[in-house]
Amino acid sequence: MAAQAPAATQARARPRAGREPWLDWMVLPTLVVMAVVVGYPIVYTILLSVEDYNLLDFSPANFIGADNYTKLFSDPIFWQSLRNTAVYTFGSVGISALLGLALALLMENLGGARFRAIRALLLTPWAVPFVVVAFLFRYMYLQNGGVINALLLSSGLASAPVPWLNSASLALPAVMVANIWAMAPFFFLLLSAALSAIPNEVIESARVDRAGTWGMIWHIKLPFLRNPLLISSLLMVISNFNDFAKIWAMTQGGPGYSTSTLVVYVYRLAFENFEFGYASAIGVIWLMMLMVFAWFYMRALRMERR
Amino acid sequence: MSSPVQPPSARRFSPGRIAQWVAIGFALFWSLAPIYWMLSTSFKTELEATRLVPTLWPEAPTVANYVGLAGTSLPFVAFFVNTVVSCLVTAVVCVVIATPAAYALSRARFRLAGTVGYSILAFRMLPMVVVLAPLYLLLLNARLLDSGTGLVVGFTTFGLPFAVWMMKSFVDAVPIEIEEAARVDGYPRWQILLKVVVPLILPGILTTATFVFMEAWNNLIYPLTFITTMDKQTLPAALVLTFTGQFKTDWGGMMAAATITTLPLMIAFFAVQRSMVRGLTSGAVAGA
Numbered sequence: 001m002a003a004q005a006p007a008a009t010q011a012r013a014r015p016r017a018g019r020e021p022w023l024d025w026m027v028l029p030t031l032v033v034m035a036v037v038v039g040y041p042i043v044y045t046i047l048l049s050v051e052d053y054n055l056l057d058f059s060p061a062n063f064i065g066a067d068n069y070t071k072l073f074s075d076p077i078f079w080q081s082l083r084n085t086a087v088y089t090f091g092s093v094g095i096s097a098l099l100g101l102a103l104a105l106l107m108e109n110l111g112g113a114r115f116r117a118i119r120a121l122l123l124t125p126w127a128v129p130f131v132v133v134a135f136l137f138r139y140m141y142l143q144n145g146g147v148i149n150a151l152l153l154s155s156g157l158a159s160a161p162v163p164w165l166n167s168a169s170l171a172l173p174a175v176m177v178a179n180i181w182a183m184a185p186f187f188f189l190l191l192s193a194a195l196s197a198i199p200n201e202v203i204e205s206a207r208v209d210r211a212g213t214w215g216m217i218w219h220i221k222l223p224f225l226r227n228p229l230l231i232s233s234l235l236m237v238i239s240n241f242n243d244f245a246k247i248w249a250m251t252q253g254g255p256g257y258s259t260s261t262l263v264v265y266v267y268r269l270a271f272e273n274f275e276f277g278y279a280s281a282i283g284v285i286w287l288m289m290l291m292v293f294a295w296f297y298m299r300a301l302r303m304e305r306r
Numbered sequence: 307m308s309s310p311v312q313p314p315s316a317r318r319f320s321p322g323r324i325a326q327w328v329a330i331g332f333a334l335f336w337s338l339a340p341i342y343w344m345l346s347t348s349f350k351t352e353l354e355a356t357r358l359v360p361t362l363w364p365e366a367p368t369v370a371n372y373v374g375l376a377g378t379s380l381p382f383v384a385f386f387v388n389t390v391v392s393c394l395v396t397a398v399v400c401v402v403i404a405t406p407a408a409y410a411l412s413r414a415r416f417r418l419a420g421t422v423g424y425s426i427l428a429f430r431m432l433p434m435v436v437v438l439a440p441l442y443l444l445l446l447n448a449r450l451l452d453s454g455t456g457l458v459v460g461f462t463t464f465g466l467p468f469a470v471w472m473m474k475s476f477v478d479a480v481p482i483e484i485e486e487a488a489r490v491d492g493y494p495r496w497q498i499l500l501k502v503v504v505p506l507i508l509p510g511i512l513t514t515a516t517f518v519f520m521e522a523w524n525n526l527i528y529p530l531t532f533i534t535t536m537d538k539q540t541l542p543a544a545l546v547l548t549f550t551g552q553f554k555t556d557w558g559g560m561m562a563a564a565t566i567t568t569l570p571l572m573i574a575f576f577a578v579q580r581s582m583v584r585g586l587t588s589g590a591v592a593g594a
Contacts, residue, residue, distance in 0.1 A: 026406035026496070027414075027422060030470055033403060037441065037463045038429050044440035106329055118330065120579065122337050127575035130524045131542035132564040135549070136344050139557050145356035147343060154359070181340065242434050245526035249546050263527070266435045271531055276439045283436035290433060 042287070048280035055274035068281035077257050078282060081265040084172060088247075088261055089240040092179045097233055099180065100187025101225070105217060108195050119192065126185040134249030137178035141165050165251055168258040175250050175259055179243070187232060194228040195221065234297045241290065262286055344568075348372070348561040355557040371562035380548055381537055382563070389540040390570065392454050393522040396461040397515040400469040405511065408473030409499050413482070423474070430467040434527060437463060442531060452534045460528035465518040472517065476510030477503065509581040516578045523571050541567045 049068055053061040072078050103122065107115060128136070140147050141164040152158035164174040198221065206220045244263045247253065253260035253268065260268070262282065270279035347355050349367040375382045411423045441460060442451070450456035480503055488498045504511070529543035539547065545563055575582075 026410035026499075029403045030407035030426065030466060031422070033462065033466060034426065034429055037444075037459055038432065038437060038467075041437035041440035041444060041463075042432070044443070045436055048439065102329075103333055106326060106333075118334070120576070121334055123575075123579070124341060124572070125337050127520075127572045128341065128568050129542060129571050131526055131545050132344070132568050135545060135560060135564055136340050139347070139561065140340065140343060142356070142557075145358055145360070145557075147360050150358065150360050181336070185337070238430075244435070245524060245542065248526060248530075249549075263433065263435045267438070267527065267531075270435075270439045270442075276443075279439055280436075283433070283439070286433055287436050 045280045045283050045287075048277050049284045050281075051277045053275075053277040053280075055276055061277065064277075068278050069285075071278065072281055072285065077260070077265060080257050081260045081262050084257075084259060085241065085261040085263075087172060088176060088179070088243075088259075089237055092176050092183060092240055093233055093236045095176075096180045096184040096236070097187045097229060099184040100189075101191050101229070103184075103188045104191035104195055105221070107192065119189070122188060123185045125182050126189075128182060130182070130243075130245035131249050133178055133182045134246045137174075137181070138165065138250050141174055166255055168255050171251055171255060171259045175247055178250065179240070179246055182246070183236060183240075186236065187229075190228055190232045191225060194225050198224045231297070234293065237293065238290070238297070241286075241293075344561050344564055347558055348565045350558045352556045352558050355561070371558045372566070374559055375563055375566065380544070382544075382566075384537050385539055385541045385544040386566065388454065388538060389523065389542070389567075392457045392461065392540065393519045395454075396458050396465055396522045397519040399458060400462060400465040400518045401473075401511055401515045404466060404469035404473050404514070405504065406496070406499060407470050409477050409503060411470070412474050412477040423471075426467045426470050430464070430471065434464060438527065438531060445532060451532055452538060454538065456532050457529060457540070460532055461518075461522040461525060464525075465521060468521065469514050469518055472514045473507070473510060476507045476514075479510075480506050513578045513581045516574050516582070519574055520571055 050063060050065055051061040052064045052067070107118065110118065125133075141149075143149060143161045143163050143166065146161075146164075148164070149158070149161040152162065153160075162170065165171050202220060202224075203216075206216055242263060243261070244267065247259055247261060247264055248267070251259045253264040257265070266279045266282050266286075269275045269282070346362070346364060348371055349364045349369065350361070351366070351368060351370070354361060354365055407426075411426075441463065445451045445456045445459065448456075450459060484506070485498050485502055488502050493501075524542070526542050526546065529540040530546065533539050533543065536544075536547070541563075545560075545567065549560065
């Protein structure tokens with residue numbers, strides 16, 4: 001890590017060498033704030049995870065070692081939440097990335113003002129607050145009076161109203177559709193920008209070589225989009241791991257635990273049962289999984305800088 | 307693809323071109339129909355909003371839902387003010403702290419620059435809920451629970467690392483030669499930052515602030531957890547909390563409240579849309 005950084009900074013011209021104390025000082029406020037509001041809570045989480053801390057319990061918390069962690073491994077709801085998190089995150093990000101990619105390729109040859117106007121319209125869902133996305137889709141999914149069921153019934157595609165959010169098997173896909181609706185514009189935006197950054201000469205020479213539309217996309221454009229796609233996907237994976245608003249406002253993790261992701265489960269544990277100790281143990285495990293992702297993310301970033 | 311040198315846009319009515327516009331039309335419908343539905347419903351009466359065969363256009367358009375928001379027992383005006391104030395303060399705090407940090411990380415030669423930069427980025431990836439319980443206890447001990455200040459502290463945990471990285475990409479784009487004249491004249495770093503660099507990256511600062519603002523506006527888990535008095539609640543949390551009571555069947559009222567929650571965010575979004583493309587892509591497309 002340390003060996004990498006100076007190499008990267010030396011690439012830019014440095015007129016004056018030597019230490020400049022002002023530069024060090026300028027990072028200090030950020031580091032102090034981060035240490036208090038992020039660093040301290042992380043250390044505290046690790047400490048809480050080996051205690052039987054319950055906010056409602058007046059007796060002092062006891063050190064219970066790895067008990068919270070052993071409990072976690074035999075907790076079926078933890079495993080279900082983990083699976084839901086994986087499906088929700090990778091499913092939504094994968095489909096959104098594909099939709100965004102398709103749209104970006106589709107819109108590529110539209111020039112100028114027309115492109116900008118359509119792009120602005122296509123980006124609108126991204127500017128809708130998460131909670132509003134949740135309630136809007138919840139309203140459209142209504143079993144009686146929801147517009148989606150009304151359309152399905154009148155077109156004959158369904159013979160009875162579909163209980164989208166009240167069915168254990170349909171609720172997670174239904175929430176994912178709302179999530180994809182809100183997230184796909186992000187990929188569209190980034191990939192459009194990446195497409196326009198491909199040097200003209202590359203496209204021209206491929207044209208001269210009589211590359212067909214698909215050949216052009218597959219052999220010329222996709223390799224250029226690989227890194228932006230990778231990095232934006234990782235960013236979105238991380239933000240989807242954290243997604244609480246959409247799921248909570250649509251289903252509160254139900255029916256049962258069918259849409260409970262780890263965020264929802266930890267929130268329920270900590271702020272409905274006040275089991276801070278156990279909730280923290282899940283947090284620590286989760287932290288470790290995210291570290292693995294962070295590592296991949298850093299690698300992707302570094303690879304791109306070369 | 308008969309003539310490969312000719313760009314596809316030259317032929318107006320080829321089958322491929324029609325297919326393209328059909329697909330774009332579908333994408334526009336998919337993106338905008340839900341938003342239209344929200345707006346349309348917000349002007350419907352409670353009864354019309356849940357009719358089994360919905361009406362595309364409100365039969366008797368009414369603004370009663372919007373007027374009703376101001377007149378209910380719930381302090382919707384206070385929710386709105388709380389949200390705007392806490393999100394704005396968060397954006398300002400994050401940008402003020404992050405600007406010098408971003409500048410230093412971009413220009414610095416000190417050995418730890420890379421490590422510090424990446425650890426700030428790593429903070430960004432932390433699951434919010436992991437720090438939720440300890441942050442709650444921290445605010446409890448600092449007597450900041452159930453206050454706007456506590457909310458700003460919470461929002462800052464995620465706004466700040468993001469702001470540092472986004473701003474760094476804007477500072478990186480400023481050629482170092484521009485600072486040279488001022489350096490030769492012996493101005494200290496912080497003056498160069500304020501008088502030379504900040505004016506140049508102002509669009510970037512605004513974009514970053516808007517992003518932090520949007521992120522705070524989207525945050526549900528912190529207000530839900532840290533705020534216990536209804537009067538101090540933010541709009542998104544208030545929507546969730548009141549839905550079980552007031553809006554249980556009143557979807558017209560709900561959609562009016564949702565529209566009000568969306569408007570400020572949408573205005574902010576479209577105000578910075580263009581420089582935002584640059585801000586985001588410089589990080590993801592051109593590399594950090």
